[in-house]
Amino acid sequence: MFKIRVNCVIDKSAEKVFEAITDHANYNKFPGIDKSVLVEEGTTVKNGEGALRVISAGIFEFRERIISYEKSSKMAYHIEETNPIPMRHDKGEIRLEPVADKTRVLWLSEGHMNVPLLGSVLDKLVEFQASRVFRIILNHIEES
Numbered sequence: 001m002f003k004i005r006v007n008c009v010i011d012k013s014a015e016k017v018f019e020a021i022t023d024h025a026n027y028n029k030f031p032g033i034d035k036s037v038l039v040e041e042g043t044t045v046k047n048g049e050g051a052l053r054v055i056s057a058g059i060f061e062f063r064e065r066i067i068s069y070e071k072s073s074k075m076a077y078h079i080e081e082t083n084p085i086p087m088r089h090d091k092g093e094i095r096l097e098p099v100a101d102k103t104r105v106l107w108l109s110e111g112h113m114n115v116p117l118l119g120s121v122l123d124k125l126v127e128f129q130a131s132r133v134f135r136i137i138l139n140h141i142e143e144s
Contacts, residue, residue, distance in 0.1 A: 001110065001111070001112045001123055002109070002110065002111055002112065002113070002123040002124070002126045002127045002130070003108075003109075003110050003127065004107070004108065004109040004110070004126075004127055004130045004131050004134065005106070005107075005108055005131075006105070006106070006107040006131055006134040006135055006138070007104070007105070007106050007107075008104070008105055008135070008138055009099055009102050009103065009104050009105070010102060010103050010105055010138060010141060010142045011101075011102050011142055012102070012103055012141065012142055013098070013101065013103060014072045014073065014096045014097070014098045014103045015072050016141075017096055017103045017105060017141055018071065018072045018073070018075070018096055020141045020144070021075060021094055021137075021141070022047040022048075022066075022069070022075055023047065024036060024038045024047050024051060024053040024066075025037060025038040025053070027053070027055055029140075030136065030137045030140050031136050031137075031140060032057055032058075032133050032136055032137075033055060033056070033057050033137075034056045034057060034058065035054075035055070035056040036053060036054070036055045036056070037053065037054045038051060038052075038053050039052045039053060039054055039063075040052040042066060042069065045069060047066070047069070048066060048069035049066055049067065049068060049069045050065070050066060051065070051066040051069075052064070052065050052066075052080075053066075057133070059084060060082065060083070060084070060085070061082065061083045062079050062081075062082050063079065063080045063081040063082075064077045064078065064079050064080065064092070065077060065078050065080050068093075072096060073095065073096050073097070074093065074094065074095050074096065075093070075094045076091075076092060076093045076094075077092040077093075078092060079092060079111070085113060085114075085115060085122065086113075086114040086115070087111055087112065087113050087114060087126075088111050088112045088114055089109070089110075089111040090110045090111050090112075091108060091109065091110040091111070092108070092109045092110075093106075093107075093108045093109075094106070094107045094108075095108075105138055107134045107138070109130060109134075113126060
């Protein structure tokens with residue numbers, strides 16, 4: 001099982017961080033993300049609950065559904081499908097907390113790579129790579 005936990009403080013307001021994180025159609029502006037498409041809009045807000053996005057990074061493609069959307073404080077998502085390697089996704093959540101004029105970000109993701117014999121090895125690789133990508137995304141948000 002992989003458990004990704006990225007916890008940092010960004011020198012931006014929670015509103016600005018949330019806006020960047022929930023701009024699903026434009027994730028390709030982040031380093032390491034090749035393509036992002038908003039396939040279905042959310043039920044009440046374009047990028048909100050119910051929205052479905054497809055993100056490509058290298059050879060990997062993820063179909064993610066937004067399952068919770070609390071403006072400027074929390075977004076939760078579920079990875080419904082991955083290619084070319086199947087994955088069970090149990091939790092995806094980004095929490096934002098204002099700290100003076102900055103924002104504490106806690107980004108969590110948990111699941112398991114569904115590959116016989118190699119799943120636990122791939123889980124460790126996913127933990128390392130995804131933590132790195134999440135930090136790169138957050139650094140990009142802070143610098144832009």
